[in-house]
Amino acid sequence: MGRYVIRRLLQAIPVLLGATLLIFAIVFALPGDPIRALAGEKPPSPQVVEVLREQYHLNDPLLLQYWYYISGVLFRGDFGTTFQNVPVGDLMKATFPTTLQLALTALMIQAVIGVGLGLWAALRRGKAEDTMILASTLILISVPTLVSGFVLQLLLGVKLGLFPIAGTSEGWYSFLLPGFVLAGGSIAYLTRLTRTSLVETLRSDYIRTAVAKGMNRRRVVGRHGLRNALIPLVTFLGADLGNLMGGAVITERIFNINGVGSLLIRGVYERQQPIVVGVVTALVLVYILANLVVDLMYAVLDPRIRYE
Amino acid sequence: MAKTKNDLLPSEGGFGNEPLLAVDNLHVEFHTRAGVVKAVNGVSYSLSAGETLAVLGESGSGKSVTAQAIMGILDMPPAVIPKGEVRFRGTDLLRLSEDARTQVRGQRIAMIFQDALSSLNPVFTVGWQISEMFRVHRGMSKRDAMKKAVELMERVRIPAAKQRVNDYPHQFSGGMRQRIMIAMAIALDPEVLIADEPTTALDVTVQAQIMELLADLQRESNMGLILITHDLGVVADVADKIAVMYGGRIVENAPVHDIYKAPAHPYTKGLLESIPRVDLKGQELYAIKGLPPNLLDMPSGCAFNPRCPYRQDNCVTDVPPLHEISGVRSSACHYWREVLDGS
Amino acid sequence: MSSSVASPPQSGGRHQKKQNDKPASLWSDAWYDLRRKPAFVISAILIGVLLLMAIWPTLFSSVDPRACDLSVARQAPSAGHLFGRDNLGCDVYSRTIHAARNSIVIGVLTTVLVAVIGGLLGMVAAFYASMTDTVLSRLTEIFFAIPGILGALLIASTFRDQINSILLVIVSLTVLSWPMTFRIMRAAVITAKNQDFVVAARALGAGPSRLMFRHLLPNALAPVIVVSTINLGVFIAAEAALSFLGVGVQSPDISWGLMISDARDRFLDAPLPLIFPAVFLSITVLAFIMLGDAVRDALDPKLR
Secondary structure (H helix, E strand, C coil): CHHHHHHHHHHHHHHHHHHHHHHHHHHHCCCCCHHHHHHCCCCCCHHHHHHHHHHCCCCCCHHHHHHHHHHHHHHHCCCCECCCCCEHHHHHHHHHHHHHHHHHHHHHHHHHHHHHHHHHHHHCCCCHHHHHHHHHHHHHHHCCHHHHHHHHHHHHHHHCCCCCCCCCCCCCHHHHHHHHHHHHHHHHHHHHHHHHHHHHHHCCHHHHHHHHCCCCHHHHHHHHHHHHHHHHHHHHHHHHHHHHHHHHHHHHHHCCCCCHHHHHHHHHHCCCHHHHHHHHHHHHHHHHHHHHHHHHHHHHHCHHHHCC | CCCCCCCCCCCCCCCCCCCCEEEEEEEEEEEECCEEEEEEEEEEEEECCCCEEEEECCCCCCHHHHHHHHHCCCCCCCEEEEEEEEEECCEEHHHCCHHHHHHHECCCEEEECCCHHHHCCCCCCHHHHHHHHHHHHHCCCHHHHHHHHHHHHHHCCCCCHHHHCCCCHHHCCHHHHHHHHHHHHHCCCCCEEEEECCCCCCCHHHHHHHHHHHHHHHHHHCCEEEEEECCHHHHCCCCCEEEEEECCEEEEEEEHHHHHHCCCCHHHHHHHHCCCCHHHCCCCCCCCCCCCCCCCCCCCCCCCHHHCCCCCHHHHHCCCCCEECCCCCEECCCCHHHHHHHC | CCCCCCCCCHHHHCCCCCCCCCHHHHHHHHHHHHHCCHHHHHHHHHHHHHHHHHHCHHHCCCCCCCCCCHHHCCCCCCCCCCCCECCCCCEHHHHHHHHHHHHHHHHHHHHHHHHHHHHHHHHHHHHHCHHHHHHHHHHHHHHHCCCHHHHHHHHHHHCCCCCCHHHHHHHHHHHHHHHHHHHHHHHHHHHHHCCHHHHHHHHCCCCHHHHHHHHHHHHHHHHHHHHHHHHHHHHHHHHHHHHHCCCCCCCCCCCHHHHHHHHHHHCCCCCHHHHHHHHHHHHHHHHHHHHHHHHHHHHCHHHC
16 A cells, blocks of 8 residues: 555645646747746736746746746745735635635536446336436537526526525535536546446356345445446546536636636736746646555555455 | 254154255246246256256256346346246245345355355455354354354365455465365355356366365265256266256256266267267267257257257157156156167 | 356357448448447537538637627626627627637547557557567556646646747647557557458568558557547546646637636636536537447447
8 A cells, every 4th residue: 555655645746747748838938028928918028027037037948937937836835926015825825715615516417426326327227217218318418517507597596596596604515506507527527437337247257246135226236336337437537626626617607606716707808927837737736646545545445456 | 964954844844755956847938028938847866965067058948047036136137937846845936025035145055156256245355154054043253253164164164264254355366265265155054055157267286175075074964965067977976866958948867976877868978978088088078069048049849959969750759758767767868778788 | 137157158159240340341330330339429529510610610609709898797698699698798699609610629639649649659659569669658657647637737837938838738648648548559459460351461471560450450450449539538628627627728829718717706606608618528528438438339249
């Protein structure tokens, strides 16, 4: 187990450095004047130009520039500053918890609905319920967040008045509808994955053994089957947390939620590349971290990996 | 030996000479997209306490499907059992409710499978899997059940059982895993043990050890053993009688020594001649020509006729009945006399 | 009933009339299955109509999508303007029809680029193995660590105003998406590589390019085609998302995402200008994903 953990940690480091370098390079290493790209159309004042040159070490080679940036991020939590000299880290600190709450709400919703529907479909394989669930996953996957967000906002929020239309003033309750919208496609994937996983597990030899041991169906499915079928589901859920945080950009915009996604869009509109790079870098860190946690959970769930 | 039984079934055969287990005219079909596969077509065999029956046949002959029908572990659908009985101590298992059958499975009729690695649950320790029998069926506490598991692992001769009881299946060798399967199967002293190709996946030396273990355990507990195999070599030492299956039917029934001495069916004969023998070293090995029958589209008449060196015209038109040769022998060949004489 | 598992005897399918081992019959079998699937027929018809709409929009609408009149903004649907008018007084129906072209162009070009780049690299990695494979595989791991929409957003927002917005969307999506096709192609080629006929071809002295394109590609193509079909729908949705966020297609070009973005401010009192493009977008995505599902089922009967 220990060696497995260490190996995974070591494997994550090049990915982390590579991904952040890629982000950094896309934004700062382009042909043309980076300051122009940084500041957009409005010609920046000489002072600003100087600050930016200083801040991003633009006179140094790219790799060195990157090193200054990433070491600041990793060791001091310093994500640089905006053109107004506000630390990007502070802006994110104010918005991150909101997005995390939204993503966790979405994760819960998809775990409950996705796993529930998937199990139901698997146990009723080939019957009407199964067909209907599979058809509805197709629709869930196909309707973009962009569409489901506005439609549900109009129907459930405005017409029926069941949920708040925007903002987060009603606490966790105001996260339910955006959480569902954000979870949308993932619910469908998880449903399909759960179904496939359980169907495949129930086909395996050790399930036949459990039946031959005289275990009743409840125990065969619930204890012998589910324990194995769960492994890929946990993996998917963990990895999806990172995706949900990233995908929250659109949901936050539809429901006027002030999270990192909104911060990112603000960066895009105001052409404040330090914000854009900072937010994307932070989300990539979350994504890599979530995947690392998944790898570790995998080892906890599957003894074949634990005792490699 | 004394056993405590549940009351769902009579504990002793109450029907005169009724054997421990009797399969009678069993038919099993699979209803698939490609059509109806007739996997088992009227199989009958019986087993007494302390007896070993070897069921011999190639894959697709219906030998495993018959065993799964006895256990009640066929997937239904696609499997259908249109006809036949499986009598255990006189009671037809096929007519029992699912609950009643669950009480028989594992406790009174147990089964072990070919591939022990895939047949053991990878995420539970072997101790957990063995002790589950005691916890679920006997209501034992975790601790007591675990103690029983260690005892059983010792009984199937797994070294350092106490230390290894908390290991996972993948940490054992192939032979040790099959021992664990056996330990699980004999946990509640079943009256019948069905072993479906228990040694096929193992090295030759390990094969012999497992067969020896099965024979020893059988002697100790006087259980009936059904040994399913495609390998005539495996059964010679342990079996009392042999049922040879081909195309979903029994083609020959005989005490083990008779069959080796003089087979009464061309298929059995072919099987015996295709065993490599030291005394015939250097000669070309015999192989039965042709392919096993397509169960979706069986040959008319005798299923073996396209591959049979004894074929006559009526083999293509008439299904041969099981001719009685003696009280203990029978052969489903129109020309069993010729086959018997020719060998 | 009894619960568990027993497979029918193996010889059951041995003498079936259809032979499944040659790729040619895999495709003809798949085609045979597909034509009988309602999901395939429906999605094919939908896609046909969409393609027609993209190629020849005036067939569906004679109204100029850019003829706008602020004085009739948000006018309700009428006979001449089936979907009503948007915030700027433009005809929603005509704009919705004309937007199909950009979505289809972006979807198709991105899909082709991703399939070609990811596919070629995947094949090269699997074929040459060793260092080539290691380097390329590590590289894809790096790309995988950047959630798709974020990476595309980053590229699109950085290069905004510097190149054509439609081209930029295609490039942004391609850069972030090729690794998935890479992985699928790589896995498929590795499997195909070890099949007897490829080993035989290699033993007979077939050169690398002949091995790759004559022997490996046909046998590794099926999974790539499936994922590409599904991707097409995903890319169209991604384009809409980028346009909605303001970094995708830019006015005066027309796009469903852009229409949704424009209608957003007055959505709660005038929902129709948003709903119509939203419905078209969803149906388009649905059509391609449904097609991908059907093709996968036909090509991989095991998954049924």
